[in-house]
Amino acid sequence: ETGVTQSPTHLIKTRGQQVTLRCSSQSGHNTVSWYQQALGQGPQFIFQYYREEENGRGNFPPRFSGLQFPNYSSELNVNALELDDSALYLCASSLGTGGIEAFFGQGTRLTVV
Amino acid sequence: GEDVEQSLFLSVREGDSSVINCTYTDSSSTYLYWYKQEPGAGLQLLTYIFSNMDMKQDQRLTVLLNKKDKHLSLRIADTQTGDSAIYFCAESMGGGATNKLIFGTGTLLAVQP
Numbered sequence: 001e002t003g004v005t006q007s008p009t010h011l012i013k014t015r016g017q018q019v020t021l022r023c024s025s026q027s028g029h030n031t032v033s034w035y036q037q038a039l040g041q042g043p044q045f046i047f048q049y050y051r052e053e054e055n056g057r058g059n060f061p062p063r064f065s066g067l068q069f070p071n072y073s074s075e076l077n078v079n080a081l082e083l084d085d086s087a088l089y090l091c092a093s094s095l096g097t098g099g100i101e102a103f104f105g106q107g108t109r110l111t112v113v
Numbered sequence: 114g115e116d117v118e119q120s121l122f123l124s125v126r127e128g129d130s131s132v133i134n135c136t137y138t139d140s141s142s143t144y145l146y147w148y149k150q151e152p153g154a155g156l157q158l159l160t161y162i163f164s165n166m167d168m169k170q171d172q173r174l175t176v177l178l179n180k181k182d183k184h185l186s187l188r189i190a191d192t193q194t195g196d197s198a199i200y201f202c203a204e205s206m207g208g209g210a211t212n213k214l215i216f217g218t219g220t221l222l223a224v225q226p
Contacts, residue, residue: 004155033213042117042201042216043156056213090155094212100144102214104156 003027004093006105013081013112021076021108025093031055032074033102034066037088049074050096078110086112117204117217124223131189133220135202138183142204145178146214147187150199159187159200189222197224 003026013019025032031050035043045058049068063079072093078085088109092102116138125131137145143164148156162169162176162185169176175188185202199221203214 006155031212035214035216040218042203042218043214045213045215048213058213092156092214100161101158102212103158104148106155 004105023091029093
């Protein structure tokens with residue numbers, strides 16, 4: 001049990017819709033990173049938030065956006081959903097941007113139909 | 114470039130040792146990690162090694178790092194059926210800036226009773 005919780009665990013959306021995924025970081029951790037894991041692949045880095053600011057971004061289009069709140073919880077928003085956005089979305093919390101240990105939540109399984 | 118490679122599948126008998134291999138490309142990586150993912154679950158941090166170390170042992174787990182060849186391995190002693198899962202190696206990029214993780218595609222470990 002890592003103390004990182006994500007919601008919802010599963011959801012189904014229609015192409016073109018928008019979705020918001022949520023993550024509560026482990027107590028004391030001020031950094032949240034988001035990853036996308038397509039079926040049969042390793043996780044791919046989307047972006048990282050540190051003290052409510054985006055601190056690094058992977059190769060994802062601008063329709064992927066995020067927020068971090070003062071309590072360090074975070075949201076991932078995806079606009080104009082495409083079929084290829086179907087994946088497991090994982091958040092990881094760590095202490096500081098260079099934190100050695102990153103602990104993952106159980107993920108949100110998004111299916112776009 | 115950023116690329117982490119793993120073999121796709123490993124089958125062992127219960128009680129035997131398992132060795133999962135990984136190669137990475139970025140010699141500036143500061144930490145290298147092993148994560149375990151069970152079906153339908155998030156990622157569990159198993160262990161990590163600092164790039165200036167050759168070996169790290171943690172109970173049944175032994176990590177070997179050959180920095181010259183950019184080769185990382187995870188040995189699991191006395192493998193149990195509960196060890197059946199997908200194992201990901203990951204390298205840390207950023208080291209103090211954005212600590213994003215670059216993951217391999219994962220190795221499916223099947224433990225036969």
